[in-house]
Amino acid sequence: MSASAGLALLAATAAVLALLAWAAYGRTHRRPTRSTDPPHEDLTAFLQSLRLYRRLPPELQRQLEPRVREFLRTVEFTGCAGLEVTQEMRVVIAGQACLLGLGLPERSMQALYGVSLYPDEFLVEESDEDPDSGVVTEGTRALSGQTLETDRIVLSWQDVREAQQRDDGYNVVIHEFTHFLDHAAGPWRSAGHSALQAEYELLCAAVERGEPTLIDPYGAEDPTEFLAVAAETFFELPLEMREQHPALYGTLRGLFALDPADWPDPG
Ligand SMILES: [Zn+2]
Structure with missing residues (x-):
């Protein structure tokens, strides 16, 4: 084999290997x-x-x-x-x-x-x-x-x-990003938060009694889900939440450092 043919073979082999590596990467990522x-x-x-x-x-x-x-x-x-x-x-x-x-x-x-x-x-x-x-x-x-x-x-x-x-009161982006802030990188935690725990227990009791609730009954699953669904209500139905659950509204206003009930209605 001449030197140039050898080089060409080497280049072709390298190209095939690169292609295989790329294909394998594409399958896993x-x-x-x-x-x-x-x-x-x-x-x-x-x-x-x-x-x-x-x-x-x-x-x-x-x-x-x-x-x-x-x-x-x-x-x-x-x-x-x-x-x-x-x-x-x-x-x-x-x-x-x-x-x-x-x-x-x-x-x-x-x-x-x-x-x-x-x-x-x-x-x-x-x-x-x-x-x-x-x-x-x-x-x-x-x-x-x-x-x-x-x-x-x-x-x-x-x-x-x-x-x-x-x-x-349903917003999957707010729900999941509240979980993210709560679990992963949050400046606060739902676990062990006494004000949230008290509101969580109120929701559980209302769901148990079969009463209609402003906050999604799914929040009665556990305190983590409670915070995520309460955040959905806080951002989407802030006036209703401030009126019906003033203590919870105040807690979330403190956690998020935002006051959506004071924002104008877009109509
Ligand atoms: Zn959830």
Whole structure:
């Protein structure tokens, strides 16, 4: 073999190896999509589609934009089950996540590495152990959102989109990012918070009595879920919460350092 043929073979082998490595990487890593910095008009237009954003006083709207840009620069978005993540999806999620943390130090979301986005509800494997019999049931459950470990949030875009159109106390972005702040990097914890614990017990009692509740009865699951659903009500139905649960409203106003009941109604 001549020297040049040897070199050509070497180059071809290297190219094949690189291709194989790339293919293996592609199988194990879903390719994340990087965000380009959206122009101001696009960013504002996507944010304006959010009812929560339209209710923010102008001063808070101004403070939100640089936080959203920082979020888009640092958090990796990954489309799952064939979903192609668009700039609108990134801004709609980043906008609500940053709005939730607007009263908190900027570093509150720093530990968040990525957001995985499914087109619709996604299935997770679950096992449940009956405490009495010890029998373990395996199964799958459909979820609209999930907070994984300490650095990743999984969301269903369909649920994100539906929630942004209504103020009904259901908002999966607020729910999951509240879990994130609570578990992972939060400046506060729901566990052992005496004021939250007292309100959690009130909700459990109301659910037990079969009474209709302003706060999603799912909050009676445990104190962590209680905080996440209470945060949804706090941001989406603040006037109702301030009137019906003034103590809880006051606690959340203290935790988030925001007062949404004082923001104007966007109509
Ligand atoms: Zn939850």
